[in-house]
Amino acid sequence: MREDFLHYVWQHQYFDKTDLRTAGGEEIQVLRPGHRNADAGPDFLNARLRLGEVEWNGAVEIHLRASDWPRHNHQTDPKYDQVVLHVVGSHDADVARTNGSLIPALALQPRLSPxxxxxxxxxxxxxxxxxxxxxxxxxxxxxxxxxxxxxxxxxxxxxxxxxxxxxxxxxLGQDWEATTYHALLAAFGFQKNSEPLARLAKALPLAVLRRHRHDQRQVEALLFGQAGLLVENEETAADNYIQDLRQEYDFLRHKYDLGSAALLAHEWNYLRLRPANFPPVRLGQLAGLLHARPALFDALLTARSVRALAEFFRAPVPLYWRTHFRPGRPGKVPALGKSSTDLLVTNVVVPLRVAYARHVGQPALVESSVALLxxxxxxxxxxxxxxxxxxxxxxxxxxxxxxxxxxxxxxxxxxxxxxxxxxxxxxxxxxxx
Known part of the structure; x- marks a missing residue:
């Protein structure tokens, strides 16, 4: 038996109440079992009981064994001084409040239906x-x-x-646009790279990105540079496009003092990923999205259908990242797939809209947002x-x-x-x- 079973039995009063008495022989009448406490303290609050001739309003604490009370150090915790009945599976010890007064106990196990x-x-x-x-x-x-x-x-x-x-x-200081930016970047990692993309959102503040959203090349330089993916190696040594992005990034990195926060290339995960899910592919899609969609939060909040949201996510990807799986490595790259956009709606759009609806008190928006699923x-x-x-x-x-x-x-x-x-x-x- 687990303690949650005794919680359930007490809450619904599923036990034999014939000649109900405490371990000390005092008659018990349960007028109200109380309500479950989700915070620290006794298990049930605002219970109403008659013990003998006296009516009590207080708390009820539940344990498998009465001796669990001192094991949990309740005898020194003033929060438990409000307990008026100790409901237990078996009564193997008397327990007391911080002032030493004994707490009446009710043993439930003998009263449970087999x-x-x-x-x-x-x-x-x-x-x-x-x-x-x-x-x-x-x-x-x-x-x-x-x-x-x-x-x-x-x-x-x-x-x-x-x-x-x-x-x-x-x-994020209650900034909905920044919240959307951080949530989107993490979601574009699709589990395998969610953590490094979440760190990239911190390493590349939206305030910096906003200043350069009009220039797609600068957006790419900032994203890929802060991701640590513009390093020179055998594959990129002769790639003029990557060299150009690296030069642009070096200028922006110094301008905004971004270097210390940048990720390293080895922090990205490629193992057991299809090329279409490689981090540079996702960053290329993000670069197109952040350049083409200047108001992320407003667009996701006001979209009326999944079709409209899918169109939002299908922003034009920069040409280079349509033809390269990794910097310096060419290949035909598929566009963001339907299954990916479905996951973004499920894991970002719906929770984001529900969070906002709760924040501003719009229950109808909660309902319509969940209905998107x-x-x-x-x-x-x-x-x-x-x-x-x-x-x-x-x-x-x-x-x-x-x-x-x-x-x-x-x-x-x-x-x-x-x-x-x-x-x-x-x-x-x-x-x-």
């Missing part, structure tokens, strides 16, 4: 290799419950991504395949994002009691109609 406990253990003790611990029991859950849980997981995933955008926004095709990987094989709807990127969130936030960590599907199975499983 069937309830068995259903819970079936879920959390499923083999680690099982992607969905509830897979054998899914037929007992109505389809509407599964659908609503996937939709809830989708919204949670979008909110989590929006939280990252908001943290970036605060770090329904215009994108479904993603396919080992996790979405597992859910799809079990009958979950998987037609659009909205479905994919919901299933990925379900796996990451609920199924993989075995947070079954926090999931509507698992909660339904633990409470009272019955055949779905």
């Amino acid at each position: 069937e309830l406990l068995a259903r819970y253990q079936t879920l959390v003790e499923a083999p680690a290799a099982a992607p969905l611990p509830c897979a054998p029991l899914l037929g007992l859950v109505p389809e509407i419950t599964r659908t609503m849980m996937a939709e809830r997981a989708l919204l949670e995933r979008v909110e989590q991504k929006a939280d990252v955008i908001m943290a970036l926004h605060r770090h 329904s215009e994108l095709p479904a993603e396919h990987n080992q996790y979405t395949h597992a859910y799809e094989s079990l009958g979950f709807t998987h037609r659009t990127a909205a479905d994919s994002q919901g299933l990925l969130a379900l796996h990451k936030n609920y199924c993989a960590p075995r947070r079954c009691l926090h999931c509507a599907i698992g909660s339904r199975l633990v409470q009272q499983p019955r055949v779905a109609r």
Whole structure:
């Protein structure tokens, strides 16, 4: 048994209340179990209990064993002085507040239904290799419950991504254009090079880039120079274009004192990447985008469809980077593909718009932004395949994002009691109609 099971049992009062008494024999009446505390301190706040003849309003703390109280040093923490009942699996010790007063305890394990406990253990003790611990029991859950849980997981995933955008926004002095710039550069790394591209955004401030956006050659020089990709080697020694960019970069580097922040060529990842995903290819696409789209945030915020966003991302790439995979190495380079633009919409545009909508209080914009995911095709990987094989709807990127969130936030960590599907199975499983 895990502590989260006792939290679940207390929250929903799924235990035998016949002759309910504390470990000391005092009668208990639960008038209100309290609400879960997401911050530091006791597990449930604002509980209302009658202990004997006295009614109490306060907090409830939950442990598997009463002796966990001193192990967690609660006896020295004033935040726990508000606890009026210590709910435990087993009562193996008396505990006290900082002033030495004893806290009444309620042992739940003797009051748990064996069937309830068995259903819970079936879920959390499923083999680690099982992607969905509830897979054998899914037929007992109505389809509407599964659908609503996937939709809830989708919204949670979008909110989590929006939280990252908001943290970036605060770090950048609440500048939405700079926030968009940093988020876009990191996203153009498409996982393998997200980290160095995020550092490149810091190494090349938007304020500097803005002054030269009108000149594509200078944009290229700044991007590739700060990325450490304009070094002279055997491939670039005879390349006049790269030599010209290097000269331009040297001038700009000294002008803005950029050199100390520049990345080094070896910091970029090429291993197991197709040439179309090589860092210079992505930087060439970014150079075209930053030159052709002077107002990044406004364009992404006001686009009304995925088609309009795809057009935004298909900015003309500088000619050299249409014909070179790396500096000095020629080859035909494909344009930014549809799958890439779909990922940019999913991982940048939607979270960015949701973050802004929350910031200015526009719930309709949140809804319309999340709806963009329904215009994108479904993603396919080992996790979405597992859910799809079990009958979950998987037609659009909205479905994919919901299933990925379900796996990451609920199924993989075995947070079954926090999931509507698992909660339904633990409470009272019955055949779905």
